[in-house]
Amino acid sequence: MKDVFIILGNGFSIDFLNHLKTLDPKAGEISLSNLFENGELVPWPGDGNPGFLSYKHCPNLWTLGARPNLDAKSTIDLIENIITCANALNNRPRSVDSIYMRAYKELVTYLKALFIFYNDKINVPNINLESWGWNKYLVELSANESINKVHIVTLNYDVWLERILKKNDIEYSISKFEKDKKVIVYKPHGSISFSHSTTKVKEVFEIGYEQDVLDGKLSEFSVEYDNLTALNSINAMVPPAGDSNRLDFEWASEIRKEIIRVSESLNDNDELIICGTSYWHVDRQEIDRILTSIGTEISDVKVVNPYSPEVFNAVITTLFTNVKFFKDATPLAQL
Numbered sequence: 001m002k003d004v005f006i007i008l009g010n011g012f013s014i015d016f017l018n019h020l021k022t023l024d025p026k027a028g029e030i031s032l033s034n035l036f037e038n039g040e041l042v043p044w045p046g047d048g049n050p051g052f053l054s055y056k057h058c059p060n061l062w063t064l065g066a067r068p069n070l071d072a073k074s075t076i077d078l079i080e081n082i083i084t085c086a087n088a089l090n091n092r093p094r095s096v097d098s099i100y101m102r103a104y105k106e107l108v109t110y111l112k113a114l115f116i117f118y119n120d121k122i123n124v125p126n127i128n129l130e131s132w133g134w135n136k137y138l139v140e141l142s143a144n145e146s147i148n149k150v151h152i153v154t155l156n157y158d159v160w161l162e163r164i165l166k167k168n169d170i171e172y173s174i175s176k177f178e179k180d181k182k183v184i185v186y187k188p189h190g191s192i193s194f195s196h197s198t199t200k201v202k203e204v205f206e207i208g209y210e211q212d213v214l215d216g217k218l219s220e221f222s223v224e225y226d227n228l229t230a231l232n233s234i235n236a237m238v239p240p241a242g243d244s245n246r247l248d249f250e251w252a253s254e255i256r257k258e259i260i261r262v263s264e265s266l267n268d269n270d271e272l273i274i275c276g277t278s279y280w281h282v283d284r285q286e287i288d289r290i291l292t293s294i295g296t297e298i299s300d301v302k303v304v305n306p307y308s309p310e311v312f313n314a315v316i317t318t319l320f321t322n323v324k325f326f327k328d329a330t331p332l333a334q335l
Contacts, residue, residue, distance in 0.1 A: 001146060001147070001148040002146065002147060002148060002269045002270050002271065002299075003147070003148055003149045003150070003151065003266060003270045003271075004141060004147055004149075004150045004151070004270065004271045004273065005151045005153075005262070005263060005266055005270060005271065005272050005273070005294070006150065006151065006152045006153065006272075006273040006274075006275070007153045007155075007272075007273070007274045007275070007277060007287065007290065008152060008153065008154040008155065008156060008161065008275050008276065009155050009156070009274075009275065009276040009277035009278060009283075010032055010155070010156060010276055010277075010278065011275055011276015011277065011278075011304075011305055012134070012154070012156065012161070012275045012276045013032055013156050013158055013160060013276075014032055014033075014276065015134065015275075015276065015328065015329070016132070016134070016160055016164075017030055017032070019129070019131075019132045020122065020127060023127055023128065024122065024123075024127060026121040026122065027121070027122065029121060030118045030121060030122075033072050034070070034071070034072040034075050035075060035076075035079070035111065035114065036053060036066055036067060036068055036070050036075045037068060037070075037072075037075075038068065038114070038117070039052060039053025039054075039066070039067075039068045039110070039114070040052075040053055040054065040068045041117070042110070042113050042114050042117045043113065043117065044057050044113075044205075045109070045113055045200075045202065045205050045229065045230040045231050046202060046203070046204070046205035046206070047202075052110055052113055052114075053066060053067075053068060053110065057106075057207075058103075058106040058110060060099050060100075060102040060103035060106055061082075061103045061106045061107060061110070063099065064078060064081075064082070064099065064100070064103055065078055066078060066103075079107065079239065081100065082100050082103050082104050082107055082239075083104070083239050085098065085100035085101060085104070086100070086101065086104045086239075097209075101209075102209045104239075105207055105208075105209055106207055107239060108235050108237060108239060109207055109230055109235055111157065111235075111237050111239065112157075112192055112230040112232070112235040112237055113230040115157045115158055115192045116192050116228045116229070116230060118158065119158060119159060119160075119192060119228060122160065124160065124163035124164060124166075124167055125163070125166075125167050129164065129167065132329075133328050133329030133330035133331075133332060133333060134164075134275075134329040134332075135164060135168065136329075136330075136332075136333035137329050137332040137333040138164065138165065138168065138170060138183075139168050139170070139333075140333050141183070142168070142170040142171075142182065142183060147182075148182075149180075149182060149183075149184060150182060150183045150184070151184050151186065151262055152183065152184065152185045152186065153186045153188065153259055153290070154185060154186070154187055155188070155189045155277070155283060156187075156189070157189065157190060157191055157192055157237055158191075158192065159191060159192060159193050159225060161185065162174075162185065162193070162225070163225075165183060165185075170183055171183065172184065172185055173185070174186075174187065174193075174223050175187075175255060175258050175259075176218055176254055176255055176258055177218075177221075177222070177223045178223070186255055186258065186259050186262075187255065188238075188252050188255045188256050188259060188286070189237065189238040189252070189283075190235075190236040190237035190238055190251075190252065191223075191236070191237070192228055192237075193223050193224055193225055193228070194221045194222075194223065194236040194237075194251075195221060195222050195223070195224040195229070195232060196216060196220055196221055196232040196233050196234045196235070196236070197220045197221070197222070198232070198233040199229065199231045199232055199233060200231045200232075200233060201231075202231060205231060215234070215249045215250050215251070216234045216236070216249075216250065216251055217250055217251060217254075218250070218251040218254045218255070220234070220251075221236055221251060236249070236251050236252075238252055256286070259290060260289065260290065260293055263290050263293040263294050264293045264294075266294050266295065266298060267295065267298075268295060268297045268298055268299055269299055270298055270299065271298070271299060271300040271301075271302070272294060272298055272300070272301045272302070272320070273301075273302045273304065273332070274301070274302070274303050274304070274305075274316070275303075275304040275305065275329070276304065276305055277305070277312065278309065279309050279311060279312035279315075288315070291315070291316070291319055292319065294319075294320075296319060296320055296321060297321060297322075298320065298322065299322060300322055300324070301316065301320045301322055301323045301324070302323075302324050302325075302326060302332065303316060303323065303324070303325045303326065304326045304327075304328065304329050304332070305325075305327075306327040306328065308325060313325075
């Protein structure tokens with residue numbers, strides 16, 4: 001018996017959408033590389049009408065330059081500036097009324113609304129995924145009786161992975177929320193499915209720059225897949241820039257500790273799969289912490305990424321001996 005430990009980055013969701021483009025034109029309406037591109041289409045949680053990314057609803061983001069027509073690099077640069085300021089002030093005993101901190105609170109709520117908007121575009125149960133490499137591989141892992149546990153660490157906010165597992169009748173659990181099944185999903189960057197115990201009243205919804213808190217205990221959240229909403233008092237999502245470890249939210253810390261506990265328990269007979277991680281500085285330290293906790297002689301290390309960064313290639317081949325590189329997941333189900 002062996003365990004399989006999988007780390008999924010944004011490339012997994014991008015690969016999923018690329019597969020869908022030939023099956024569902026709505027997949028082409030989703031942009032994961034530029035988070036502001038469809039901002040004017042995202043519904044405002046207070047009334048359900050489009051126009052979230054606007055001066056009306058996000059005056060601070062807008063004043064700093066957030067626009068639906070902003071290019072991808074300018075978008076991530078702006079988000080980086082905002083998160084860097086949040087990082088600097090995280091857990092510091094000072095009160096600062098800054099446009100960047102107000103923009104940060106707008107950004108977190110916007111991201112939750114954006115990915116709920118994207119989620120509603122894709123009807124996973126009605127899509128044929130039989131020819132998609134990852135679908136085949138996940139089905140194979142679930143059915144393989146020689147595999148004890150499949151640990152999937154996903155850095156993505158979306159719930160497409162969970163919907164794919166459910167579509168294939170693969171039982172899974174969300175770590176720290178449910179009793180462990182054979183397939184265990186860990187979401188240290190949060191999820192649109194993480195629902196806080198308190199919500200705001202829709203009709204008077206607003207972003208509270210003074211009173212809104214940014215953190216909470218994991219016990220205050222539940223996992224919900226129906227009626228997803230951005231009305232939660234706390235939206236459990238670590239923004240995709242800055243240094244994810246410096247925003248040391250209590251809920252995220254609990255999940256990270258469990259990931260490290262599992263990664264340290266892997267033995268030489270187990271497998272490590274890494275898909276679509278950018279290895280950018282937002283998650284570099286976090287990924288390094290996981291990778292360095294795994295034994296160097298683990299039997300198989302498979303990197304799935306058509307454009308794997310050279311710096312990541314150098315690190316992974318320094319840390320491990322048995323490394324293989326694949327452009328997509330198709331070969332995984334054949335091994």
